[in-house]
Amino acid sequence: MNALPLRSLLFVPGDSEKKLAKALGAGADALILDLEDSVAPANKAAARGAVAAFLRDRPAGRLPQLWVRINPLATPEGLADLAAVAGGAPAGIVIPKADGPDEVRRLGHYLDALEQRDGVAAGSVRILPVATETARAPFALGDYADAGLGRLLGLTWGAEDLSTALGAATNQDATGGWAFTYRLVRSLSLMAAKAAGVQAIDTLYVDFRDPDGLRAACIAARREGFTGRVAIHPDQVAVINDCFMPSAEDVAFAHRVVAAFAAAPGAGTVGLEGRMLDIPHLTQARQVLALNAAYAAAAEGASR
Ligand code: COA
Ligand code: MG
Numbered sequence: 001m002n003a004l005p006l007r008s009l010l011f012v013p014g015d016s017e018k019k020l021a022k023a024l025g026a027g028a029d030a031l032i033l034d035l036e037d038s039v040a041p042a043n044k045a046a047a048r049g050a051v052a053a054f055l056r057d058r059p060a061g062r063l064p065q066l067w068v069r070i071n072p073l074a075t076p077e078g079l080a081d082l083a084a085v086a087g088g089a090p091a092g093i094v095i096p097k098a099d100g101p102d103e104v105r106r107l108g109h110y111l112d113a114l115e116q117r118d119g120v121a122a123g124s125v126r127i128l129p130v131a132t133e134t135a136r137a138p139f140a141l142g143d144y145a146d147a148g149l150g151r152l153l154g155l156t157w158g159a160e161d162l163s164t165a166l167g168a169a170t171n172q173d174a175t176g177g178w179a180f181t182y183r184l185v186r187s188l189s190l191m192a193a194k195a196a197g198v199q200a201i202d203t204l205y206v207d208f209r210d211p212d213g214l215r216a217a218c219i220a221a222r223r224e225g226f227t228g229r230v231a232i233h234p235d236q237v238a239v240i241n242d243c244f245m246p247s248a249e250d251v252a253f254a255h256r257v258v259a260a261f262a263a264a265p266g267a268g269t270v271g272l273e274g275r276m277l278d279i280p281h282l283t284q285a286r287q288v289l290a291l292n293a294a295y296a297a298a299a300e301g302a303s304r
Contacts, residue, residue, distance in 0.1 A: 008231050011031075014038075035048055048084045098137060257277060261282050
């Protein structure tokens with residue numbers, strides 16, 4: 001697993017040369033070069049060629065991780081996509097409409113062969129399934145934990161394809177938030193990722209002209225345990241990057257928690273600012289400080 005989780009993963013339609021070029025400078029931790037739902041059927045073949053070329057011809061230097069979302073393995077395009085892009089040594093493959101860990105394992109076997117064929121380091125291409133997009137998928141979420149999938153980087157979830165699969169008219173409730181079914185699979189995907197020890201990546205925020213709404217949603221997601229979020233527009237990237245790092249407030253609080261326990265050696269529970277804290281709070285505080293230190297070290301490395 002990477003030392004640092006991916007905060008922002010920016011989708012880029014694979015058939016748009018303009019967006020592909022622009023995306024490199026967007027500041028995202030990762031790009032997801034898309035061959036699936038943002039590409040019309042008539043453009044699929046051209047997009048596959050464009051993405052393969054983009055990977056092959058990428059400039060040297062510090063770049064975002066380059067991921068590719070292929071078409072589902074259940075469609076003829078899926079394998080063709082994979083065969084076309086594997087030689088470009090993508091950081092990973094996003095697999096949409098994944099039914100469960102067996103499908104991720106199958107993709108891993110294909111990658112074993114393609115890495116060998118193309119001279120790409122064995123096991124280097126990671127996998128990120130969109131793990132809630134079919135009616136069957138939510139029932140397999142708990143199985144990722146014991147599946148032993150070395151390539152698995154994280155789990156993400158999606159509401160659009162799931163609502164289509166369910167024959168739903170909408171995935172929203174009367175207040176405009178996610179309807180219960182989608183809140184359910186979102187929480188299950190979060191717990192499934194944690195159970196598997198991988199990154200929990202929240203789904204896209206569809207209104208890309210609403211930075212305040214995005215910010216509030218990202219802060220809430222981070223506080224629930226998500227480590228990053230998909231972006232669909234360059235304007236979303238900075239907000240997401242910012243929100244998925246521990247805030248100054250959280251870091252200061254974590255320091256106070258650690259200090260409170262340090263001041264009471266051997267205590268399993270302490271009081272701080274009128275609240276009871278016990279060992280899980282201390283563990284949480286240490287997690288916040290460790291993540292904060294890792295980001296600081298990475299920023300230090302980048303500026304040298
Ligand atoms: N990646 C890279 N560049 C992008 C981009 C993206 N995802 N989205 C927009 N841009 C570029 C535009 O090309 C435009 O470039 P310009 O300034 O050189 O003209 C600039 O950013 C501003 O874009 P804007 O006019 O605000 O948006 P738009 O109307 O062109 O595009 C979308 C809106 C939703 C179509 C576009 O953001 C998009 O394609 N998003 C990704 C969709 C996707 O991949 N979906 C699959 C996952 S669900
Ligand atoms: Mg989709």
